[in-house]
Amino acid sequence: MNLLSPMFLLLAQTGGTGGGFWFPESASTVAPEVDFAFDFITGISIFFFVLIVGVMLWFMFKYRRRGHLPSMESPTHNTPLEITWTAIPMILVVLIFYIGLKGYVNITTPPENSYEIEAVGQQWYWSFNYPNGATDINILHVPVGRPVKINLRANDVIHALFIPAFRVKMDAVPGRRTELWFEATREGEFELYCAEYCGTQHSQMVGKVIVYNQFAFEAKIDELANWLDKVPDEDLHKAGVILYNYCSTCHTVDGSPLIGPSFQETHELFKSGGTRKLADGSAVTVNEDYLRSSIRKPSDQIAASAQGVAYPSSMTPNIADQLGTRGVEAMIQMLMRLDELVDAEGKLKKVERADIVVGTEEPQ
Numbered sequence: 001m002n003l004l005s006p007m008f009l010l011l012a013q014t015g016g017t018g019g020g021f022w023f024p025e026s027a028s029t030v031a032p033e034v035d036f037a038f039d040f041i042t043g044i045s046i047f048f049f050v051l052i053v054g055v056m057l058w059f060m061f062k063y064r065r066r067g068h069l070p071s072m073e074s075p076t077h078n079t080p081l082e083i084t085w086t087a088i089p090m091i092l093v094v095l096i097f098y099i100g101l102k103g104y105v106n107i108t109t110p111p112e113n114s115y116e117i118e119a120v121g122q123q124w125y126w127s128f129n130y131p132n133g134a135t136d137i138n139i140l141h142v143p144v145g146r147p148v149k150i151n152l153r154a155n156d157v158i159h160a161l162f163i164p165a166f167r168v169k170m171d172a173v174p175g176r177r178t179e180l181w182f183e184a185t186r187e188g189e190f191e192l193y194c195a196e197y198c199g200t201q202h203s204q205m206v207g208k209v210i211v212y213n214q215f216a217f218e219a220k221i222d223e224l225a226n227w228l229d230k231v232p233d234e235d236l237h238k239a240g241v242i243l244y245n246y247c248s249t250c251h252t253v254d255g256s257p258l259i260g261p262s263f264q265e266t267h268e269l270f271k272s273g274g275t276r277k278l279a280d281g282s283a284v285t286v287n288e289d290y291l292r293s294s295i296r297k298p299s300d301q302i303a304a305s306a307q308g309v310a311y312p313s314s315m316t317p318n319i320a321d322q323l324g325t326r327g328v329e330a331m332i333q334m335l336m337r338l339d340e341l342v343d344a345e346g347k348l349k350k351v352e353r354a355d356i357v358v359g360t361e362e363p364q
């Protein structure tokens with residue numbers, strides 16, 4: 001038993017909200033159910049592992065070969081024993097099935113009065129759309145104590161929305177609608193992942209869930225619905241830093257190329273009035289119009305490196321729709337004024353919505 005006691009200790013740590021060896025912290029109504037099913041099956045497995053291996057070792061010792069004894073006939077049948085070893089596992093398996101089915105039905109049936117949010121997976125970020133028109137990238141804002149139903153879509157390849165603390169995960173499949181629901185049990189920030197390998201930057205497709213009380217939640221999505229309109233024109237380039245979440249999986253700001261050219265390079269070409277080589281061998285002056293059409297119609301002019309090597313034509317085609325008209329302008333401003341937005345180390349300065357939005361009170 002000594003050898004195994006650490007295992008029992010680890011098992012005992014699960015449950016509660018603090019997380020343990022097996023599980024991250026838990027923060028949704030279904031989490032205890034999922035954890036219980038896991039603990040139950042693991043407990044049974046450990047019990048029978050110890051029992052069977054124990055008896056086996058004991059028999060190996062007890063019936064070891066001692067001298068030359070005449071061999072006995074082996075028993076062929078033992079009804080009470082056979083009934084026991086059929087009945088007990090059957091009860092356990094039915095029990096496991098019952099626990100699993102109950103949890104599965106619960107996890108797959110969103111309550112009627114759920115608050116609905118649309119989640120769209122694309123290479124390589126999540127966008128979340130709210131009924132009031134609010135949108136955010138990689139950050140899912142939800143109220144505490146209210147069932148939330150997430151309607152999932154994918155724009156390009158299969159993604160999967162995974163929120164470990166809520167114990168929920170669902171695929172987002174192109175051409176198909178899938179859903180997932182949860183009810184957060186406490187306020188806080190939790191991790192959110194894409195759990196389906198979806199291309200080179202899959203590992204960057206991470207985000208967070210922020211759980212608010214009902215009032216703070218309403219205020220937040222109100223702010224998200226129209227914040228860009230409340231950014232004065234002279235601060236629009238700063239809004240680009242927030243919207244950069246749409247671009248950061250493919251464009252860096254420090255000069256290193258990723259899937260697409262670094263924004264630093266684009267900015268320098270703009271400042272110096274330089275030209276950008278294109279995949280078809282031609283070249284184009286990097287001015288405001290070029291920036292706008294690069295964002296609005298990414299596939300029209302495919303950029304190539306200074307050496308003439310074409311970048312892939314994989315820029316998100318409908319990114320301008322997602323950004324909205326003012327969002328596109330914000331990105332253009334950001335690209336043109338990038339030098340004002342980075343610090344000495346070439347990192348983007350931090351910009352909070354509250355710093356640039358005028359005429360609204362920050363919630364809380």
Ligand code: HEC
Pocket residue numbers: 123124243244246247248249250251259260261265266276291294295298299301302303311312313314315316319323331335
């Ligand atoms: C899925 C990857 C991806 C995402 C996301 C993405 N881009 Fe791109 N982008 C590219 C690639 C690849 C190119 C080069 C090929 C081309 O010109 O379409 C590019 C080119 C560009 C160019 C031309 C740059 C130059 O120096 O010629 C601009 C401007 C641009 N992207 C802006 C954006 C903005 C703004 C966003 C975010 C709102 C964004 N991109 C998001 C992949 C992406």
Ligand SMILES: [Cu+2]
Pocket residue numbers: 121122124158159160194195196197198202205
């Ligand atoms: Cu993904």
